[in-house]
Amino acid sequence: MTQGLKRTPLYAAHRRAGAKVVEFAGWEMPVQYRGVIEEHLAVRSRAGLFDVSHMGEIEVEGADAVEFCQRISANDVARMKVSQAQYNLLLNDRGGVVDDVIFYRLEPNHFLICVNAANSDKDFRWIREHAEGKVEVADASARYAQLALQGPLAEKILQPLTALKLGEIKSFYFGFGDVASIRCLVARTGYTGEDGFELYCPSGDAERLWNALMEFGAAEGLVPVGLGARDTLRLEKAYPLYGHELDDTTTPLEAGLEWVTKFSKPAFIGREVLVRQKEEGVKRRLVGLELREPGIARGDYPLFKDGQPVGRVTSGTKSPSLGKSIALGYVAREAAAIGNAIDVEIRGRKVRAEVVPLPFYRR
């Protein structure tokens, strides 16, 4: 059952910490240590440490790197300064999402792209196939481990371990420096809606970094957090998860990611289709739903308005922070207005829900 699955350098550490390990995107990953709700609330109130080494890293470098990155992505890469990070989308020529990613501008002509684990190979092939001019594309995934330290106490926990002035690293910026004597890229980014950092380090140093952070963070209530709480945390903030809210057929306009899509750029893959879709208007839109009757909406459950099918749920859970049953889903444009009554079909039963503003949770 577990054959062929990949492991991060922290696998043994997770086992020792009593993690429940599950398969995720071809990796054996910790889904929880003490319990999803406890870990979720620890990140909201104190801090949590995640192993996200399954994420892929692709490097693009060369004299034409900026021009190339502009063409393969929706956001405006040229706006980034060196040491800045940017949420971005790789789009196909139908305007669908190949992947949602973070670009890090390491040098004027050198980018690190952090990609979803499930898409890592696909992205690398796709980027390489589109490579033009003086660019080199390298899959650096095996070289990096990635830890996410997230929560209101993240800076307080990290600062004593590094000479980097963390207060000077603003949101979506990064710096290079030693953390517990380990060379890291320290980025003020994350996927939880809390303040925090993502640390990229050499794979071989991951366990030392993990142990140092856990040791120094323990006094502040730092706990290890699994993918279970990572999912509930991102869902409360309505951050999309590839394979749920995004795939090769969903467009950024449908997914509420128009802000990432810079039509001011003269050319990028997928632009023509999106310009047309913007003029004509989208047929479906991603919306937030709050259930008004007991039940939990799960991915793929059908949605109805006035008895007519209007779409499907993409993700749903019972929100640990809000105590409410929340979901994201695509519905026909006509059904997408805030306040609309939508029914979720849960095991043959219609459960009343309402379209609500996103995100569900604000700091």
Next chain:
Amino acid sequence: MEFPEGLKFSKEHEWVLVEGKTATIGITEFAQEELGDIVYVELPEVGEKIVKDDPFGAVESVKAVSDVYAPVSGTVLEINDLLPDNPETINDDPYGDGWMIRVEMTDSDDLKDLMSAEEYAEYVEQQKEADDEDEEDEEEEDDEEKDKS
């Protein structure tokens, strides 16, 4: 882990307490541990008929939904009113306050397919050992990999 004497157990990890023709049904300590934090419980209504080996309800953790299978056939006499507002009771006390439904059994022969506490303890142990063996194999592989490097 607890395996209370006097209860009957199903392979799907439900327990049954038999008193005459009445059966009280819940999920086992092992089942709740596997599921994690339970945040929602779906139960049948009083008077509804449940059929052995068919789902009669569902328990949901934050992460996923799992069906709960009827270990016996019968008519629902009572449901645990505590659970809709306090689903975590199943985590806290699976064999006590976390019971799910009480049914009047149609056929006491249904009980023949269920395990005793001792048999169920062994069944759970086997499942755990199977997991552990996987892990041991994996650890050996790890050692081999290290030798190579």
